[in-house]
Amino acid sequence: MLKISGLSKKFKKKVIIDNVDLELEFGNIYGFIGPNGSGKSVFFKTICGFLKADSGTVVLNDQVIGKDIDFLPDLGVLIEKPGFIENYTQYDNLKYLAQIKNIINDEEIRTALEMVGLELDNNEKVKNFSLGMRQRLAIAQAIMEKQKILILDEPFNGLDKQGVAQIKQLLLELKSPDRLILLTSHIAGDIEELSDYIFEFTAGKIIPVSLQDA
Numbered sequence: 387m388l389k390i391s392g393l394s395k396k397f398k399k400k401v402i403i404d405n406v407d408l409e410l411e412f413g414n415i416y417g418f419i420g421p422n423g424s425g426k427s428v429f430f431k432t433i434c435g436f437l438k439a440d441s442g443t444v445v446l447n448d449q450v451i452g453k454d455i456d457f458l459p460d461l462g463v464l465i466e467k468p469g470f471i472e473n474y475t476q477y478d479n480l481k482y483l484a485q486i487k488n489i490i491n492d493e494e495i496r497t498a499l500e501m502v503g504l505e506l507d508n509n510e511k512v513k514n515f516s517l518g519m520r521q522r523l524a525i526a527q528a529i530m531e532k533q534k535i536l537i538l539d540e541p542f543n544g545l546d547k548q549g550v551a552q553i554k555q556l557l558l559e560l561k562s563p564d565r566l567i568l569l570t571s572h573i574a575g576d577i578e579e580l581s582d583y584i585f586e587f588t589a590g591k592i593i594p595v596s597l598q599d600a
């Protein structure tokens with residue numbers, strides 16, 4: 387379980403996350419909704435350990451993020467615009483990232499590309515990629531190591547209708563008792579379709595939304 391207790395984050399005097407408590411269980415998909423600027427990305431960055439909270443804790447299996455470990459472990463993440471090496475191909479970008487941990491082989495990289503619907507024989511440089519292709523590649527890097535925690539901020543951004551359907555299907559396939567998936571979307575219907583639980587950001591609070599109201 388990922389246990390968030392009394393989490394607060396402000397920038398200067400502006401409160402973004404206000405004393406939030408949440409318990410997120412593996413096996414579920416959690417959807418987060420809220421208007422632009424309501425703090426979804428800040429919340430995700432804070433629980434990952436990329437931003438330091440002002441107060442409160444994020445605890446995964448008795449390990450405090452930012453104290454016992456710097457970042458959430460076994461994490462596949464997509465927050466805001468993914469950075470790629472523009473002069474590399476899709477494969478070379480994933481290969482470069484895979485070398486950091488060195489836990490997957492070339493075949494597993496290709497499988498990740500296939501899972502997100504990218505053409506395996508595409509040797510174009512990423513600088514020529516469309517928004518949707520970049521988004522698929524970003525999702526590929528988030529899942530290629532079979533990460534057990536997936537934190538995906540707007541995973542459907544830039545995708546066409548078929549792409550959205552494909553990635554939704556993929557997320558449902560990835561859902562498993564040993565995996566925790568958090569995602570945001572501006573499209574309530576996408577969130578509703580995928581999520582076991584939905585939360586809404588309002589004035590620094592993260593409020594449960596019943597699925598019927600979403």
Ligand SMILES: Nc1ncnc2c1ncn2[C@@H]1O[C@H](COP(=O)(O)OP(=O)(O)OP(=O)(O)O)[C@@H](O)[C@H]1O
Nearest residue numbers: 397398402420421422423424425426427428429587
């Ligand atoms: N590094 C930062 N320094 C100062 N303010 C920040 C910083 N990062 C985010 N903010 C502010 O925090 C607020 C929440 O931003 P955040 O990006 O989390 O919103 P969001 O809900 O993800 O929005 P969107 O739906 O547009 O992606 C905004 O007012 C933003 O300006």
